[in-house]
Amino acid sequence: MRWTAGGTAPTLSVAAKAARLVALAGNPNVGKTTVFNQLTGLRQKVGNYPGVTVERKVGQVATGGSRAVQIVDVPGTYSLNPRSLDEEIAYRVLVGEMQGQERPDLVVCVVDAGNLERNLYLTSQVLDLGIPTIIALNMTDSSEREGVFVDAGALSRELGVPVYPLAASSGKGIEALKQGLCAELPSVPPRRWKMPAALQKEVDHLAQRLSVDVPQLSASMRFADALRALANTTAPRFETHHSAEFWQEVDAARERLRAQGTLYEQEEIIARYQWITPLAERVVQIRRKDGHRSVSERIDSVLTHRYLGPAFFLAVLLVVFQAVFSWAAPFMNWIEGGMSWLSALAANHLPPGLVRGLVIDGVLAGVGGVLVFLPQILLLFFFLGLLEDTGYMARVAFIMDRPMRKVGLSGRSVVPLISSYACAVPGIMATRTMDSQRDRLVTMMVAPFMTCSARLPVYALVISAFVPAAGHFGFVSYQALTLMTLYLLGTGMAVLAAAFLRNRLIKGSSSTFVMELPSYHRPRLRDVAWRMSERAKIFLTRAGTIILAVSIVLWFLAAFPQTKSDAPNAQVDSSTQLANSYMGRAGHLWEPMLKPLGFDWKIGVALLSSFAAREVVVSALGTIYSVGDSSDDVSSLKERLKADTYPDGTRVWSPLVAASLLMFFVLACQCMSTLAVVKRETNSWRWPIFMWTYMFALAWIASFVVYQGGLLLGWG
Amino acid sequence: MTLDQLKPGERGVVTGWTRDEPPSRLLEMGLLQGTLLEIIRLAPLGDPIDIRIRGYHLSLRKHEAGLVEVQPV
Numbered sequence: 017m018r019w020t021a022g023g024t025a026p027t028l029s030v031a032a033k034a035a036r037l038v039a040l041a042g043n044p045n046v047g048k049t050t051v052f053n054q055l056t057g058l059r060q061k062v063g064n065y066p067g068v069t070v071e072r073k074v075g076q077v078a079t080g081g082s083r084a085v086q087i088v089d090v091p092g093t094y095s096l097n098p099r100s101l102d103e104e105i106a107y108r109v110l111v112g113e114m115q116g117q118e119r120p121d122l123v124v125c126v127v128d129a130g131n132l133e134r135n136l137y138l139t140s141q142v143l144d145l146g147i148p149t150i151i152a153l154n155m156t157d158s159s160e161r162e163g164v165f166v167d168a169g170a171l172s173r174e175l176g177v178p179v180y181p182l183a184a185s186s187g188k189g190i191e192a193l194k195q196g197l198c199a200e201l202p203s204v205p206p207r208r209w210k211m212p213a214a215l216q217k218e219v220d221h222l223a224q225r226l227s228v229d230v231p232q233l234s235a236s237m238r239f240a241d242a243l244r245a246l247a248n249t250t251a252p253r254f255e256t257h258h259s260a261e262f263w264q265e266v267d268a269a270r271e272r273l274r275a276q277g278t279l280y281e282q283e284e285i286i287a288r289y290q291w292i293t294p295l296a297e298r299v300v301q302i303r304r305k306d307g308h309r310s311v312s313e314r315i316d317s318v319l320t321h322r323y324l325g326p327a328f329f330l331a332v333l334l335v336v337f338q339a340v341f342s343w344a345a346p347f348m349n350w351i352e353g354g355m356s357w358l359s360a361l362a363a364n365h366l367p368p369g370l371v372r373g374l375v376i377d378g379v380l381a382g383v384g385g386v387l388v389f390l391p392q393i394l395l396l397f398f399f400l401g402l403l404e405d406t407g408y409m410a411r412v413a414f415i416m417d418r419p420m421r422k423v424g425l426s427g428r429s430v431v432p433l434i435s436s437y438a439c440a441v442p443g444i445m446a447t448r449t450m451d452s453q454r455d456r457l458v459t460m461m462v463a464p465f466m467t468c469s470a471r472l473p474v475y476a477l478v479i480s481a482f483v484p485a486a487g488h489f490g491f492v493s494y495q496a497l498t499l500m501t502l503y504l505l506g507t508g509m510a511v512l513a514a515a516f517l518r519n520r521l522i523k524g525s526s527s528t529f530v531m532e533l534p535s536y537h538r539p540r541l542r543d544v545a546w547r548m549s550e551r552a553k554i555f556l557t558r559a560g561t562i563i564l565a566v567s568i569v570l571w572f573l574a575a576f577p578q579t580k581s582d583a584p585n586a587q588v589d590s591s592t593q594l595a596n597s598y599m600g601r602a603g604h605l606w607e608p609m610l611k612p613l614g615f616d617w618k619i620g621v622a623l624l625s626s627f628a629a630r631e632v633v634v635s636a637l638g639t640i641y642s643v644g645d646s647s648d649d650v651s652s653l654k655e656r657l658k659a660d661t662y663p664d665g666t667r668v669w670s671p672l673v674a675a676s677l678l679m680f681f682v683l684a685c686q687c688m689s690t691l692a693v694v695k696r697e698t699n700s701w702r703w704p705i706f707m708w709t710y711m712f713a714l715a716w717i718a719s720f721v722v723y724q725g726g727l728l729l730g731w732g
Numbered sequence: 733m734t735l736d737q738l739k740p741g742e743r744g745v746v747t748g749w750t751r752d753e754p755p756s757r758l759l760e761m762g763l764l765q766g767t768l769l770e771i772i773r774l775a776p777l778g779d780p781i782d783i784r785i786r787g788y789h790l791s792l793r794k795h796e797a798g799l800v801e802v803q804p805v
Contacts, residue, residue, distance in 0.1 A: 095760045131788045134762045164787070249756075279752065285759040312789075313772070322776045414791050418777035427780070451757070528796055529780055530757045533789035 130159030146236025163304030176205025382567020
């Protein structure tokens with residue numbers, strides 16, 4: 017929300033608002049998602065903040081009472097001095113700077129009873145904002161098992177706000193918390209931590225200045241705002257209500273503090289902990305023997321062990337891959353079967369002509385080709401959710417940081433890159449938790465090299481057509497070996513590109529790697545299942561909107577202008593039709609550019625249509641080679657490919673052409689969705705354009721080398 | 733000595749920083765002057781390290797650990 021003229025002043029919106037808006041804040045790994053799910057049940061939805069398309073999770077609390085309560089999930093953050101994108105969103109939502117989101121009436125700060133002291137750091141920042149706040153003291157069950165007991169009553173007295181003990185995973189305390197959400201808003205306690213006098217003086221001065229600039233802000237909000245502006249040197253200066261003069265005063269204040277030897281950034285943090293540490297000692301009782309090792313510590317002695325740790329990680333990867341590729345197969349067959357059934361149905365009931373073509377070749381082939389990947393994507397999200405919720409992901413980053421750093425990435429890049437084996441889109445979205453903008457950009461820029469599931473249909477078609485099924489190398493078939501080589505090529509390229517981009521192109525501060533290793537928790541399957549269903553909804557919406565639209569457009573470009581046959585009533589050969597269509601013309605237009613790679617205009621057309629999504633190349637080739645109605649019938653399509661000749665009798669699809677095409681697909685970023693998500697995440701066209709260009713150039717060069725090199729060696 | 737020189741199992745108290753402006757994220761995570769810490773283990777390739785402070789586990793790279801001055805206890 018903007019405070020400037022034209023925006024909505026918060027005072028107005030409060031009057032107009034019916035439901036109470038509650039923000040759910042807290043550190044990462046405090047079970048916030050479980051609390052959210054327990055409070056809302058199924059009455060939740062994932063949407064976007066307008067304009068910025070950052071995910072926004074809201075739900076209705078089933079209060080059973082008179083008051084409607086809406087709850088918005090805030091990304092987990094350690095501090096309101098934001099460093100990562102996720103943290104910036106958290107901060108903006110709380111202070112009401114997020115467009116399309118009212119300022120919350122109440123903040124629920126979820127804290128981990130087993131890790132109270134560090135959790136209270138964020139709590140102290142939230143309390144400074146002057147918004148009514150209640151504390152959800154979560155994970156009391158697991159902390160008590162480890163001998164850590166928190167006195168909720170004492171904590172409430174010390175903080176001056178209500179505290180609700182919770183064990184969200186079993187639902188204990190949820191009802192009481194719901195009552196708390198409906199109750200009278202708690203009063204805001206005065207600030208209890210004391211900062212050094214010199215700092216206090218400057219903050220008061222700046223807050224005074226803000227009362228002139230933005231009189232709508234409450235006194236505590238002004239104080240918090242002034243303090244953040246002064247003490248936080250790393251975060252972007254994004255507040256819209258700060259004038260240039262204000263920042264000049266901030267700089268002057270910093271100068272004065274430095275001159276007196278006050279390290280303002282440190283002193284604020286130290287002052288908060290000086291209040292928190294003794295407070296935590298008063299309310300936390302630790303009852304356990306000396307030398308006690310928690311369950312998590314014992315698990316970690318295996319999972320982060322020198323040899324067992326990496327071995328376990330490898331085993332996890334193998335299980336996930338196996339699941340994504342083989343467990344998904346039956347479900348994918350069902351979807352394919354369903355699509356063929358629908359196609360047959362359409363073929364039987366629609367008269368031949370444009371409508372039938374549109375339905376079968378456009379809508380069903382296009383949307384169906386993408387829908388087939390739903391089982392794989394769901395399975396991947398199931399496993400990622402499981403690994404995330406147990407706390408294992410942090411261990412992956414811990415184990416992999418060193419090797420990843422050698423290639424210019426960080427331990428935090430591992431999860432996004434592994435996700436990209438399924439699809440680069442969730443992979444790129446997973447980079448949001450990275451706090452170094454440089455690492456994040458590099459990770460995003462190389463993620464599409466990881467062999468995503470959309471490349472599989474392409475690889476499968478070309479490999480089954482050109483690599484003999486019979487041959488073996490040891491116990492591995494040539495076909496499997498080829499597939500593995502393609503995966504390795506993609507991954508290797510990601511590594512090389514990361515090293516290059518980091519050294520040459522993408523500058524920025526070196527990353528720091530400071531990461532909590534949270535306690536292990538038994539995952540709640542319901543939370544994981546909900547996340548999967550959210551993903552499914554997003555994916556299906558995309559298939560029903562963007563992909564549907566693109567499929568229709570592609571079909572239109574291939575079907576128009578219509579070639580009229582000279583002889584009346586004669587069917588126009590569909591490849592003649594295609595050659596003369598807009599798409600065929602485009603294919604011819606860029607054929608000269610593809611000739612050196614061994615591709616003819618038909619492959620050019622397929623490549624053009626595959627820009628929407630890689631797997632579209634299969635259905636496009638199907639249309640081009642007019643294999644009847646079932647364009648995804650691989651066995652007959654591959655025979656057609658092998659039989660196709662140039663006018664002089666030479667084969668269009670030699671094995672060398674096939675190798676060149678595979679090389680192209682390993683490297684090129686033929687995926688609109690990926691580019692769209694990069695545009696969204698970087699908020700600029702620069703990076704998606706750069707990404708497409710450099711990957712296309714690499715693909716072209718590599719295919720050129722493969723094809724021309726092969727010709728020189730006489731393999732053509 | 734600095735934090736990266738401690739071995740797994742050893743404990744120390746933070747006495748200061750090797751430079752004027754330590755990474756504020758480390759401070760915010762509770763690694764402050766006077767904080768008691770214990771080295772739990774090193775990652776399989778020797779870096780980063782896993783330390784226990786204020787009752788929880790934090791991992792940081794040797795590079796950042798080298799900025800933290802400690803007194804072994």
